[in-house]
Amino acid sequence: MIRDFGKYTMTQNLMKRFAVLICLSISVTLMFVAVSLYPGGSLFDHHSSGFDWTKNFFSNLFQKTAFNGMENPSRIWAIIGMAFHSIGYGIFFIHMSKKIPNAHAAWVLKIVGYADIIFNFLIATSLHDIMITISSTLSMLGLFYITVFSFKTKLNVVKAACVICMLTFYYTMFLYGYGDWVLLAIMQKVALAFSVLLILGLEYFTRKEHYATIT
Numbered sequence: 001m002i003r004d005f006g007k008y009t010m011t012q013n014l015m016k017r018f019a020v021l022i023c024l025s026i027s028v029t030l031m032f033v034a035v036s037l038y039p040g041g042s043l044f045d046h047h048s049s050g051f052d053w054t055k056n057f058f059s060n061l062f063q064k065t066a067f068n069g070m071e072n073p074s075r076i077w078a079i080i081g082m083a084f085h086s087i088g089y090g091i092f093f094i095h096m097s098k099k100i101p102n103a104h105a106a107w108v109l110k111i112v113g114y115a116d117i118i119f120n121f122l123i124a125t126s127l128h129d130i131m132i133t134i135s136s137t138l139s140m141l142g143l144f145y146i147t148v149f150s151f152k153t154k155l156n157v158v159k160a161a162c163v164i165c166m167l168t169f170y171y172t173m174f175l176y177g178y179g180d181w182v183l184l185a186i187m188q189k190v191a192l193a194f195s196v197l198l199i200l201g202l203e204y205f206t207r208k209e210h211y212a213t214i215t
Contacts, residue, residue: 020095020203023088024196030081034061034074041067043181055185058192062124082124090117092199093142099208105145112142132176139195140169146202153210158202165198 015022038051038061045055046067051074061078065071093113097106119135122128147162172191175184 020088020092021200023084023091024200027081027085027088028196030077030084031058031061034078034081037074037077039066039068039070039072039074041069043067043185053186053189057185057188059123059128062128079124083121086117086120089120089139089199090114092203095203096142096146099206100146100149100211101208102149105149108145109142112138116142136169136173140166140173143169143198149211150206152213155206155210158206161198161201165194168194 035051038056040047040049040051042048042052042055042060043057046069048055048068051060058078060067061072061074062082063072064075090113093109093116097109097113100106100109115138116135119131119138122131123135125131143162143166147159147166150158150162153159168187168191172184172187175187
């Protein structure tokens with residue numbers, strides 16, 4: 001019985017340690033399933049076949065009906081994928097709040113983490129447009145705090161990665177506000193890829209000790 005409890009505790013610790021990786025891995029897998037099932041049609045061509053990575057948006061996967069008028073079987077997979085994505089991002093910000101010793105920054109990151117779990121998921125609903133604005137603002141706020149405090153460390157690669165990710169985020173949001181849907185369709189995927197890679201890097205290659213001297 002003691003041995004079983006030990007195994008359970010070890011499994012629980014591993015799940016906690018790799019929660020972000022697990023959530024994002026499941027999310028990416030389910031989104032690829034959703035992409036493969038998307039019937040077709042985009043904002044630019046309602047009669048195109050399948051999901052075009054340069055013309056379709058991920059939000060197309062959440063619609064009940066595809067642009068070509070067919071029922072969208074990818075919807076349920078995309079929604080579940082978005083749920084894991086939201087949880088993964090939320091856990092990441094909460095974990096980062098425990099690495100940075102500054103009380104105010106830790107509080108902000110914790111709030112961003114819990115809020116991201118809710119607002120990121122709501123992107124998959126009819127509240128998509130307003131939730132994009134709210135969740136993006138929160139994520140950029142959290143990333144800004146992480147960037148500021150990372151610049152006080154000796155983590156040069158992290159500093160560069162944070163800046164690149166923030167610039168990509170800002171440019172993508174500029175395209176969204178400007179209404180350049182052609183370039184936005186591409187930059188959406190680029191920004192997401194940079195974001196996922198940065199989050200995994202910060203989660204598993206930075207430690208509390210790296211930020212220990214920051215006040």
